[in-house]
Every structure is written in C-alpha cells, then in structure tokens.
Amino acid sequence: MKRADGSTFIIxxxxxxSLCIIVVSVASGPRLLNPFILDSETCxxxxxxxxxxxxxxxxxxxxLGASGTILQGIFRxxxxxxxxxxxxxxxxxxxxxxxxxxxxxxxxSVPILAFIGAIATGAAVIILGHGWKGLQPERLLLAxxxxxxxxxxxxxLVMTISVDDGLKRAILWMSGxxxxxxxxxxxxxxILILSGLGLALTRRRGLNALTLGDDIAYSLGFxxxxxxxxxxxxxxxxxxxxxxxxxxxxxxxxxxxxxxxxHVGSDAAVVLPLxxxxxxxxxxxxxxxxxxxxxxxxxxxxxxxxxIGSPYFIFLLGQGKTH
Amino acid sequence: xxxxxxxxxxxxxGPKSFMDQxxxxxxxxxxxxxxxxxxxxxxxxxxxxxGLLSPKGGKVLVGRQMIGSYSGRERxxxxxxxxxxxxxxxxxxxxxxVRMGKYPHDGSPGLTVEDALQIVGLxxxxxxxxxELSGGELRRAYIAMTLVQGARILLLDEPLAxxxxxxxxxxxxxxxxxxxEKGVSVIMSLHDIGMGAMLDRLILIRNGRIxxxxxxxxxxxxxxxxxxxxxxxxxxxxxxxxxSLCRALALPG
Numbered sequence: 001m002k003r004a005d006g007s008t009f010i011i012x013x014x015x016x017x018s019l020c021i022i023v024v025s026v027a028s029g030p031r032l033l034n035p036f037i038l039d040s041e042t043c044x045x046x047x048x049x050x051x052x053x054x055x056x057x058x059x060x061x062x063x064l065g066a067s068g069t070i071l072q073g074i075f076r077x078x079x080x081x082x083x084x085x086x087x088x089x090x091x092x093x094x095x096x097x098x099x100x101x102x103x104x105x106x107x108x109s110v111p112i113l114a115f116i117g118a119i120a121t122g123a124a125v126i127i128l129g130h131g132w133k134g135l136q137p138e139r140l141l142l143a144x145x146x147x148x149x150x151x152x153x154x155x156x157l158v159m160t161i162s163v164d165d166g167l168k169r170a171i172l173w174m175s176g177x178x179x180x181x182x183x184x185x186x187x188x189x190x191i192l193i194l195s196g197l198g199l200a201l202t203r204r205r206g207l208n209a210l211t212l213g214d215d216i217a218y219s220l221g222f223x224x225x226x227x228x229x230x231x232x233x234x235x236x237x238x239x240x241x242x243x244x245x246x247x248x249x250x251x252x253x254x255x256x257x258x259x260x261x262x263h264v265g266s267d268a269a270v271v272l273p274l275x276x277x278x279x280x281x282x283x284x285x286x287x288x289x290x291x292x293x294x295x296x297x298x299x300x301x302x303x304x305x306x307x308i309g310s311p312y313f314i315f316l317l318g319q320g321k322t323h
Numbered sequence: 324x325x326x327x328x329x330x331x332x333x334x335x336x337g338p339k340s341f342m343d344q345x346x347x348x349x350x351x352x353x354x355x356x357x358x359x360x361x362x363x364x365x366x367x368x369x370x371x372x373x374g375l376l377s378p379k380g381g382k383v384l385v386g387r388q389m390i391g392s393y394s395g396r397e398r399x400x401x402x403x404x405x406x407x408x409x410x411x412x413x414x415x416x417x418x419x420x421v422r423m424g425k426y427p428h429d430g431s432p433g434l435t436v437e438d439a440l441q442i443v444g445l446x447x448x449x450x451x452x453x454x455e456l457s458g459g460e461l462r463r464a465y466i467a468m469t470l471v472q473g474a475r476i477l478l479l480d481e482p483l484a485x486x487x488x489x490x491x492x493x494x495x496x497x498x499x500x501x502x503x504e505k506g507v508s509v510i511m512s513l514h515d516i517g518m519g520a521m522l523d524r525l526i527l528i529r530n531g532r533i534x535x536x537x538x539x540x541x542x543x544x545x546x547x548x549x550x551x552x553x554x555x556x557x558x559x560x561x562x563x564x565x566x567s568l569c570r571a572l573a574l575p576g
Contacts, residue, residue, distance in 0.1 A: 076410070078414075205426050208415075208419075208423055209423060211414065211415070212410055212413050212420075212423075213406070213410055215373075215406045216405070218374075218375055218395075218404075219373065219402075219403045219405070219472075220403075220427060220472070221394075221395035221396040221397075221399030221400075221426060221427040222426075223395060261414055265416055265419055266419060267415075267422075
C-alpha cells in the first residue's frame with residue numbers, strides 16, 4: 001500500500017531513534033557502560049541487568065502501544081487504553097495480594113499471579129460484554145470500566161488494611177517500576193506478546209473497518225462481533241503479558257497510538273507495528289532516565305513516561321491534531 | 324433483471340409485528356427511492372436488504388440467492404450499505420477510507436481508488452482527513468469507497484439529510500451517473516418530495532406497508548402524500564413549493 005508523503009522518512013527516523021535509545025538504555029545506569037568494549041564485569045552487568053531490563057521495557061511499551069491502538073479502534077473511543085479493560089486492575093489486585101500477604105499459590109511468583117489476575121479479568125469483561133448481538137462495544141466498555149472500578153476499590157481496601165513493607169513494593173509495582181525484572185519471564189512474555197500482535201496483524205483490516213462502525217464493517221464483508229472478539233483477545237494477551245512482566249505502566253497505551261497516527265495516518269497495517277516500536281522506545285527511554293537522573297535512587301519508568309509524554313500530548317491537543 | 328427482491332418479507336421488533344408480507348423488487352441500473360414518515364420502516368428495509376437484519380418470514384433475495392446465504396466477502400461484492408450517520412471523527416484520510424473498498428477482493432477490484440476519487444470529485448483530497456471534509460464531501464468519500472468495493476447494489480439511508488441544495492443535487496447527479504454508467508442499482512431513503520420526484524421509481528411506506536409504488540408522478544399525488552404523512556394545514560403550499568423548486572433546478576434527463 002502506498003504511504004503518505006513523508007511517512008517512509010518518519011518510519012525510518014523512528015527506527016533509527018529506537019536503536020539509538022536502546023544503546024543508550026543499555027549503557028546508562030548507576031555505572032555508565034560502553035556496550036562496545038566488553039570486559040568480564042561489563043558482560044556480567046549487561047547480561048544480568050541491563051539487557052533484560054531494556055528488553056522488558058521494549059516489550060512492555062510495545063505491547064501497551066499496540067493494545068491502545070486496538071482498543072481505540074474497536075471501542076471507537078480515543079480515550080480507550082489497556083486500563084479501560086479493567087485488566088490492569090485485575091493484575092494489580094492479584095499481584096498486590098501476592099506482594100503484601102506473601103501469597104504463594106503452588107509456588108507461583110508475583111508476575112504469574114498478575115498474569116492470572118489479568119486473564120481472569122479479561123475473560124470476565126468478555127463474558128459481561130457479550131449481549132444478544134454478540135460482543136458490543138458499549139457493553140464491553142461498561143463491563144471493563146465497572147469491573148475495573150470494583151477491582152480498584154478492592155485493591156484500595158487491601159492496601160488500607162496492609163501494614164507490612166509489601167505495601168511499598170506494591171506501590172512501586174503499580175507505578176511501573178522495572179528495577180526487579182530479569183530474564184525469567186521474558187520468553188513467556190515474548191511469546192504472548194508476539195501471539196497477540198500476530199493475531200492483531202491478521203485482523204488489521206477488520207480493525208480499520210470496525211473504526212468506521214459496525215454497519216460499515218459488515219458492509220465491507222466482516223463479522224463485527226467476531227472481529228472485535230479476536231482483537232480484544234489480542235489486546236488482552238499483550239496487556240496481561242506486559243503487566244505480568246514489569247507491573248502497571250499507564251499513559252503509553254493511551255498516547256502512543258495518537259502520536260503515531262498523527263505522523264503516519266491511521267491504517268492499522270502501519271499503526272500497529274509502529275505503535276510497538278514507538279511504545280517500546282518511549283518506555284525504554286523513560287526507564288533509562290528513571291534509573292539515571294536521580295541515581296542511586298530509581299524512579300519508576302511509568303512515572304517518567306507520563307512526565308515525558310504528557311506535555312507532548314497536551315501540545316498535540318492544543319494543535320487539534322489528535323484523533 | 325431483478326437485482327434485489329423482497330418476497331413476502333415479515334419483520335418484527337420484539338413480539339410486535341412491524342412489517343408483514345412486504346414484496347417488491349429492484350432492477351439493474353435503477354435509482355429507487357423509499358419515502359414515508361419517520362418510523363415507517365425505510366431504514367429497516369435497507370438493513371434487511373443489506374443482511375444486517377434477518378426477516379422473520381419471507382425471503383430477501385440478491386441475485387436470486389437469499390442474502391444470508393452469501394459469505395461476508397461475497398455479500399460485500401454485491402451489496403453495500405451506508406448508514407445515515409457517517410462517522411466524521413473516524414481518524415482516516417480520504418485515500419485510506421477509499422482503499423478499504425478493496426477489502427472484499429483478493430485481486431484488483433473493478434475500479435481503482437484514483438478512478439473512484441475522480442468520479443466523486445475528490446481526487447485532490449486524497450490526503451485530507453475525514454474530519455476536515457464538509458458533509459457532502461464526506462458522503463462522496465464513502466460512496467467512492469463503495470465504488471472501489473464494486474457492489475452491484477448500493478443502499479443509502481437518507482444520504483441527502485443535512486446537505487444543502489447544492490450538495491443534494493451534486494449527490495443526485497453522481498448517483499444518476501453511477502446508475503447509468505455502471506449499471507449499479509441504488510436504493511435510497513429520503514424525505515425530500517422534490518428530490519423524490521427526480522428518481523426512477525418511488526415506494527411510499529407507512530407503518531411497514533407499501534402505500535404506493537411506481538413512477539414518481541404516480542406516487543407523489545397530493546392525496547397520497549397527504550394521507551401517508553397525515554398532512555392537513557399547509558399541505559398544498561408545501562407540495563407546490565417543492566415542485567416549483569425542482570422545476571427551477573430541473574436537471575437534464
């Protein structure tokens with residue numbers, strides 16, 4: 001498909017920028033490393049800390065960017081993001097219970113608990129969002145918001161009655177703190193995210209059509225309820241994997257799709273992969289800044305991403321360039 | 324040859340029967356208007372024809388097959404439906420929208436995106452965002468998408484609503500050209516009696532039943548219109564002004 005003028009340049013520039021930020025992310029931290037000069041200690045630090053952390057940031061940010069693109073399309077709502085599903089709330093509750101009360105279900109770690117919480121919540125949203133006409137956007141949205149509020153209230157309740165030091169860890173986890181990540185969950189996360197992204201890419205035409213409304217999508221030969229279900233599952237898988245790998249990171253799923261569409265148009269075949277690149281790059285940059293700017297103190301990547309991205313988003317809003 | 328046929332179609336919203344034994348057909352290359360008061364069943368007929376609604380009884384046939392028997396792609400090559408409310412805020416550019424008309428096709432569709440945009444007069448607005456188009460241009464952009472889609476039956480729900488007179492006539496000319504040159508059958512619901520008078524055929528509907536059907540001159544009689552719409556005061560003045568406006572703007576052919 002022919003791209004709008006300048007889009008090819010923007011895509012190439014984003015890829016180059018992404019590579020540069022990956023190198024910076026790998027190099028930066030409490031001790032500055034030169035990733036091109038490898039001694040044994042540098043290798044150890046790279047393999048044990050910097051590389052898994054950078055990889056997780058890229059995967060998480062990419063998954064959230066793609067999920068936001070999908071959800072804004074299937075809900076036809078520019079405010080939709082992975083949080084609207086309630087999935088993050090489900091993951092947060094499950095993970096926080098694990099962190100604060102030391103819950104161990106068959107030796108399940110906190111990320112696994114988060115993943116179970118996310119998937120269970122996603123399934124509940126799908127069941128409640130299923131009306132007599134199939135999976136309807138309004139029902140789905142209301143189900144996500146309703147379940148999200150309920151689980152958030154439960155989470156607050158749990159945090160209020162908790163007194164041990166797990167509370168601080170839970171708060172850090174919910175702020176998108178990547179300081180504890182390692183290689184452990186990366187293979188599973190990668191598989192889930194690639195599965196979700198692959199599923200979404202095979203449904204990219206349906207995603208475009210759904211953005212025009214169910215009647216038009218049907219007229220173009222799609223089954224809107226079926227397309228919405230597949231795309232919702234894809235977004236849920238990616239969000240759940242992201243939350244399980246490194247905690248809750250807001251903002252990226254909401255803003256990245258808007259920024260990408262602003263520059264390259266709205267065809268899902270382009271916006272989906274570019275949202276992965278842009279979301280991953282943004283979280284990678286945010287994490288690099290978060291662990292460097294106030295070293296040895298580490299600031300959560302989710303907080304930094306919102307601090308970097310919000311002014312740009314507000315600028316775009318002021319220009320009337322978001323969709 | 325009948326492109327679309329309603330054979331004794333019944334439909335109900337819930338337990339209450341709304342449409343009973345409705346029958347009519349639409350020929351190839353015909354511009355048919357559906358008129359009637361609000362809630363008379365015009366949109367329901369269009370959605371039944373599109374396959375968006377399923378009849379409770381009877382058959383909706385497209386090319387001699389029931390509309391529900393086609394796969395999504397096959398159906399999309401034959402029939403397309405544009406609702407009254409088109410999404411002005413959809414985040415696409417004109418070119419991106421029109422290209423979506425290719426989706427039902429494995430190979431090349433009947434008409435290229437460039438040709439379709441030329442026909443609807445939007446060839447200079449390929450990269451314009453939908454949000455920046457006027458109501459008439461937006462309607463034409465969606466029609467360009469249906470031209471690329473190559474459907475043989477175009478179902479339009481009140482396409483003239485909210486358009487000023489110039490855009491109404493522009494759209495009428497465009498539809499007339501498509502019908503004549505491409506042999507497409509167009510079925511549109513409308514309220515404007517003057518515009519209705521210029522279509523090939525009209526069906527007047529009330530409470531899900533056909534009140535009158537045929538040539539516009541036969542259908543738009545003062546008596547039938549007055550009865551169908553329940554008009555009393557000012558009916559004569561309204562009908563007369565509509566007719567004189569159309570005579571003033573009369574188009575060749």
